[in-house]
Amino acid sequence: MEKMQQIVGRARAAFRSGRSRPLEFRIQQLKALERMVQEKEKEILAALKADLNKSGPNAYSHEILGVLRELALTMEKLPSWAAPQPVKKNLLTMRDEAYIGYEPLGVVLVIGAWNYPFVLVMQPLIGAIAAGNAVVVKPSEVSENTARLVAELLPQYLDKDLYAVVTGGVPETTELLTQRFDHILYTGNSTVGRIVMAAAAKHLTPVTLELGGKSPCYIDKDCDLAVACRRITWGKYMNCGQTCIAPDYILCDPSIQSKVVENIKATLKEFYGEDVKSSPDYGKIINQRHFKRILSLLEGQKIALGGETDEASCFIAPTILTDVSPESKVMEEEIFGPVLPIVTVKSVEEAIEFINLREKPLALYVFSNNKQLIKRVIAETSSGGMTANDVIMHSVVPDLPFGGVGHSGMGAYHGRYSFETFSHRRACLIKDLRWEVVNKLRYPPGSMEMMHL
Amino acid sequence: NPYAGLVSHLRASWLSGKTRPMEYRVAQLEALGRFLDDKKQEILEAAELDMGKPSFEAFFSEILLCKNELNITLNNLSHWMKDEHVDKNLVMQLDSAFIRKDPYGVVLIIAPWNYPIQLFLVPLIGAIAAGNCAVIKPSEISKNTERLVAETLSCYLDNDCFAVVTGGVPETTRLLENKFDYIFFTGSSPVGRIVMTAAAKHLTPVTLELGGKNPCYVSDTCDVTNVARRVAWGRFFNAGQTCIAPDYLLCTIEMQEKLMPALREAITEFFGPNPRESPDFGRIVSDKQFRRLRTLLGSGRVAIGGQTDEAERYIAPTVLVDVQPSDPIMQEEIFGPILPIVVIANMDEAIDFINARPRPLAVYAFSCDSKIVNQVLERTSSGGFCGNDTLMHVTLPSLPFGGIGNGGLGKYHGKFTFDTFSHHRGCLHRNMGLETLNTPRYPPYTQQKLGLLTTTFEVKRRGTCTLL
Numbered sequence: 079m080e081k082m083q084q085i086v087g088r089a090r091a092a093f094r095s096g097r098s099r100p101l102e103f104r105i106q107q108l109k110a111l112e113r114m115v116q117e118k119e120k121e122i123l124a125a126l127k128a129d130l131n132k133s134g135p136n137a138y139s140h141e142i143l144g145v146l147r148e149l150a151l152t153m154e155k156l157p158s159w160a161a162p163q164p165v166k167k168n169l170l171t172m173r174d175e176a177y178i179g180y181e182p183l184g185v186v187l188v189i190g191a192w193n194y195p196f197v198l199v200m201q202p203l204i205g206a207i208a209a210g211n212a213v214v215v216k217p218s219e220v221s222e223n224t225a226r227l228v229a230e231l232l233p234q235y236l237d238k239d240l241y242a243v244v245t246g247g248v249p250e251t252t253e254l255l256t257q258r259f260d261h262i263l264y265t266g267n268s269t270v271g272r273i274v275m276a277a278a279a280k281h282l283t284p285v286t287l288e289l290g291g292k293s294p295c296y297i298d299k300d301c302d303l304a305v306a307c308r309r310i311t312w313g314k315y316m317n318c319g320q321t322c323i324a325p326d327y328i329l330c331d332p333s334i335q336s337k338v339v340e341n342i343k344a345t346l347k348e349f350y351g352e353d354v355k356s357s358p359d360y361g362k363i364i365n366q367r368h369f370k371r372i373l374s375l376l377e378g379q380k381i382a383l384g385g386e387t388d389e390a391s392c393f394i395a396p397t398i399l400t401d402v403s404p405e406s407k408v409m410e411e412e413i414f415g416p417v418l419p420i421v422t423v424k425s426v427e428e429a430i431e432f433i434n435l436r437e438k439p440l441a442l443y444v445f446s447n448n449k450q451l452i453k454r455v456i457a458e459t460s461s462g463g464m465t466a467n468d469v470i471m472h473s474v475v476p477d478l479p480f481g482g483v484g485h486s487g488m489g490a491y492h493g494r495y496s497f498e499t500f501s502h503r504r505a506c507l508i509k510d511l512r513w514e515v516v517n518k519l520r521y522p523p524g525s526m527e528m529m530h531l
Numbered sequence: 532n533p534y535a536g537l538v539s540h541l542r543a544s545w546l547s548g549k550t551r552p553m554e555y556r557v558a559q560l561e562a563l564g565r566f567l568d569d570k571k572q573e574i575l576e577a578a579e580l581d582m583g584k585p586s587f588e589a590f591f592s593e594i595l596l597c598k599n600e601l602n603i604t605l606n607n608l609s610h611w612m613k614d615e616h617v618d619k620n621l622v623m624q625l626d627s628a629f630i631r632k633d634p635y636g637v638v639l640i641i642a643p644w645n646y647p648i649q650l651f652l653v654p655l656i657g658a659i660a661a662g663n664c665a666v667i668k669p670s671e672i673s674k675n676t677e678r679l680v681a682e683t684l685s686c687y688l689d690n691d692c693f694a695v696v697t698g699g700v701p702e703t704t705r706l707l708e709n710k711f712d713y714i715f716f717t718g719s720s721p722v723g724r725i726v727m728t729a730a731a732k733h734l735t736p737v738t739l740e741l742g743g744k745n746p747c748y749v750s751d752t753c754d755v756t757n758v759a760r761r762v763a764w765g766r767f768f769n770a771g772q773t774c775i776a777p778d779y780l781l782c783t784i785e786m787q788e789k790l791m792p793a794l795r796e797a798i799t800e801f802f803g804p805n806p807r808e809s810p811d812f813g814r815i816v817s818d819k820q821f822r823r824l825r826t827l828l829g830s831g832r833v834a835i836g837g838q839t840d841e842a843e844r845y846i847a848p849t850v851l852v853d854v855q856p857s858d859p860i861m862q863e864e865i866f867g868p869i870l871p872i873v874v875i876a877n878m879d880e881a882i883d884f885i886n887a888r889p890r891p892l893a894v895y896a897f898s899c900d901s902k903i904v905n906q907v908l909e910r911t912s913s914g915g916f917c918g919n920d921t922l923m924h925v926t927l928p929s930l931p932f933g934g935i936g937n938g939g940l941g942k943y944h945g946k947f948t949f950d951t952f953s954h955h956r957g958c959l960h961r962n963m964g965l966e967t968l969n970t971p972r973y974p975p976y977t978q979q980k981l982g983l984l985t986t987t988f989e990v991k992r993r994g995t996c997t998l999l
Contacts, residue, residue, distance in 0.1 A: 181912060275730070279727035312973055458548070460954065464959070478957030479955050483633070503931050
């Protein structure tokens, strides 16, 4: 109890000192973060390998490249993002100064997840620093090597009081959540998301919740199946399926189901070779608990491909299930593993209805040569974000907001949206003390004639 | 769950897609406009019955401001609804990247009693404009307005998509058990917490427009007459029952002495020698609020006003002096026609005083010296800020209206209301061809591929390119 209160108290005092407000200071901290990522690349990659068995180039492109890019973008754009924004005035305010000022919120909390353990604390941290806040970072204890590394490195490069790292599991996080923050950004699952929001409600703390869900992937009969399946294979099996925006399940016409399986099978060979288990590019399930959870989803299912597992190394082969029943267990929860169920539907209408009967997903995918069909799927469904004719990629467009809707989350970040998430947009109107004659119109005693002026 | 049927009916209408086409939204918004025109008299009368709201004030806040918001929305709706295209990098030049404005679904709007039409109608405008269905829960405390809205709004709006629910705390509690796709609440911070806690169960996003004690700093260099008028206007509008009213004044003892006659003069100018007889001064909404305010009159010493009449729920425009920070009137949002003056030595002390307290919905600063106004602005934090006037920043729809900290979360007015009730969905529509461009991202992962990926995806800081 004492410890959390002290850490947050120190951060708050540091924030109150005002030193995180000047842009020069923020950029200097961001530059330090950049140096950290460049100088400690080896250590970061080693932690990711230990936690998730991610290979070097893989980990670099998924976790480090994105962070460096976000840092460069933020340092570049910060002056323009932070500049007061003049607004359109009306007749009564013509002579006044009216603008929106961007101000820090105060002390913000970033809770990371284990699946992309480095980027999921770094990217929010970058936005929070850029917006001028003090930040408490709580990396996921499940990816323990990365958590330990982040706790070691940040104080070596950043202002120790303003930016603190708290490590630990459920008890520590629960304790942390009793403290008052000015914004909480949480990445994780919906169950804990509810707990975070309820804790935030006690302090009226705004939250950004980056949750999950079952991201559907509809494959139209009219599309280049080879290309579609290639892209889907990439997005589904990267990080061993442990990606919040991975295509969770496929919806397609029964007539193309076996072709889909064939194409994915061919692509898997191309990506991971004949023996997936020995490929340095194929990850592992994070721990025994998730391994067992995913395994249980395979019960009673028709395994068209894969299904091999090895508990000791938390290995699950890239797996495809066919003719899956919508009521089965694998269709109830977010899979978060290398298991791809195919549910057959007879038409795009059926697919849309299927999707809309379920909770709004974080991502939605549709593959088709037919632009009208794509437009229709977009218009008649709702999701955090979506990509047509590919997967994952909407999350790397810097100017698109990244976030969920409904059970997949609330709020958004990435790039400018991170800055805005962690800023208060303050309405400012500066009038002149003269020109009182204009004000007389509004003062009592009032009359309706005055009103109509 | 008594409201389950209603909510699922609205949800079925929502799923049918009927609220999505622009024509539908425009038709509903125009119907709202007709409601304001047709029922203008009834709205003014109900407001008068509920809290003695002067018809001048009621017209301004309940009709005029609402019509402005309607017109701005109708004028700009097609532009706001359009997909917003965004910049793309090298690899995505043939793709289409845009932000789509999706409706949330079925939203809940809970309104308070002090501006009973405006505070449900302006959010509703945004909710409809963004393509949602809505449940409206007006305040039971402004019961005449509540009845008017419950009885007549259904004659104007599509009853399959918009419903009014009446009742008090028990009814609202039951209502909040249902799943909504967005909840917009205006009211007090304690109830705001309850609403957000209920929303958390369903992971429903919220906007909370709450309150606080809005400080008003008056520097020693200012035009006392104008300051007094502007402060008095903001404080006594709606008999002080305004979330953004200047709650208390901070100034030096010298300024207080200069302000007193000016305030007295402004009050007389506005309401005559006996404000109780003025048609332009309101009343307190309920006996409970009246008694609460009457108790607060015990803080400090009455310098102007102080008269009360329980039968009429009248409290005279009042200024209190010799107020200590520990006095009861400085512990809660006043929400009545009482202006306490807290004496400070200088601007720095005023700023420290403000910063030692929860962040308010608005901060006001008066000075002929713009540097002083800017200092107060820069060194404090609040939902909004107005220099050299009160209330006016919320009448400009291009400025976001919302709080921070205990003052609330989220913002609205103008386009911000539309944005509040829309989900901004990031969309990328890629080309099926050019598959070779994707090769660098696929396994087997190699350093060479990584190099290619880095070149195409990275953002270089300007001025860091070295000539090869």
